[in-house]
Amino acid sequence: MIEAAMIWNEPNNKSHWDPDFDPEWAIYGDLVRRAGAAIHAANPDVTRVLGGMSPIDPHWVNRMRAHGALDAVDVVAVHGFPLDWNLWPIHDWPKKIEEIEAVCPDKPIWVTEVGVGSFGAEEVQEFGVQRTAELLIGRAPRIFWYSLFDLPHEWGATTRHREAEGSSYYRHFYMGLIRADGTPKPSLDHYAKVAGDMGLMQWFHFEDPRLDEAVSWMKRLGTKHLRTGLSWADSFRPNALDWFDRQMEALADFDVTLTFCFTPEHLGPGAHHTSPPHDTQAFADFCGQMIERYAPKASGAAATSSPALQPATV
Template sequence: MIEAVKFWNEPNNKSHWDLALDPQWRAFSAMVRAAAPAVRAENPALTRVLGGISPIDPGFMSHLVGMGTMEDLDAVAVHGFPLDWNHWPLDAWPERLAEIQAVVPLPVWVTEVGVSSFGAEEVQAFGLARTAQLLSGRAPRVFWYSLYDLPRAWPATTRHREAEGSSYYRHFHMGLLREDGSPKQSAAIFPAYTPEFGICQWFHFEDPRLDDAVRWLRRLGVRRLRTGLSWADSFRPGAEAWFDRQMRALEEFEVTLTFCFTPEHRGVAPHHTSPPLEAGEYAEFCARVVKRYAPGMRMAGRAPSADAPTLRLAGSA
């Protein structure tokens, strides 16, 4: 079920990593350098991927290479949204990939690419078709972001919020499906690009869309799914039950599992973007999750059954 794990999400984006607390990414590098071997010790067959960067910045990647961040990784990842947020044209995708390939001696995955339907559904449908032309065969993994629109009642994960103007509201229109689950024009054409294209869909804690999402993924012909488990959520009451339910529901897909979000009480600052107080605590969380849901060959990729031994997911404070 789990084919890969990713360490964090968009570490060079201040919406996901507090650059004021870690301006040289030394804490981030230490965290990844602790987590990668911890995961390998639990299951060396899993592909270990650096959290997708946004913006696509070869200088940032060179900086991480110089700190030894990549030494125990198998791939790196990039995110791109040229029709919504990036300052480069859609047709520049091959060039953006080549910039990273030139500075990192690892495969480059595209773990988030998408187009919003904020202005018109026709724009999203065009963007999907053209993106598929540009990226097909150029990256080992491509994940379209996303399956669902973000519910308007949920804030987008960004530090800029409404100050971004229309850019902020585009966050809410990235799905192939509307908030109510009804399909957009892009949903009708997406099966033409599967199974090469996967889907990136984040599930919130006890997300009510989970079962419907599985049905839609099947309908669209999706085989590969990128999602995440939150280190911060692991301290919530009922976290173990929710994690088990989520992973069991997704067991038929080839999952790339992202580990991110610092628990407020374990960060240098009380925020999910903060560097952790101890890099080893993040590594321990990653290892515990792998041990439970992808423990080498012992469970052949199966999520635990209902009578599996209890495993405390959250580390001690």
């Protein structure tokens, strides 16, 4: 069920990777090389995806090539939110993909997050779903709409600066096709028409109570491809593997792109999940262990027969 593994989320976005500790992305490049090798060793059939970039930046891709990171992945990914956070119009989506293809002609370009929120008006999101589908279906091999559910306000968005981002922060809570109270928005009907061709990106928080509801909705909609994540930081919580097992078992009927990210606070210089880790191999080991557990090489092997995750010692 695991089609692909993504190495971090938006590593060129300061909200998800702290540039104060890694201004040239050299640590991230090393992390990609090690994690890519670990994923390949665990199962060479799992597609390795460079952490989806946001902003879409060909100069950053060239930097990753210089660090040797592109040699450790099979796909380069982009994220775009032209009606919410980006400074380019939605109609430029093909141009943005072309910019990355120009510097990376040897790898497929996936759109692993694209979204339009209902922060200003739900009609804007309706247009966004329709126009995104027109522009990207048939243009990118994989497309993941962000997201299925609105983020509940009381949970808080997983960004580094939070309310200091101003109105940009509050847009995080309106990106779903379904409101936080469980009622569908008008845009859900438009997504349903293209669900077979445009997957969903949905983060599940630790012990997320929405998991079963999400699975039910995705099956009803006809969604085939899902991008989600497993948090390295969460792996140090009590009963972490119980939750990981439950999440992955629930998602067994979908082709999953699994994102590995988030540094445990005690394992990075910034004491924050966006901090580069002190030891990039520890992150790579986590990636390899998760692939061994949920996408083992042996055909038909049960996930529970794989070695248990042993968190790194402090």
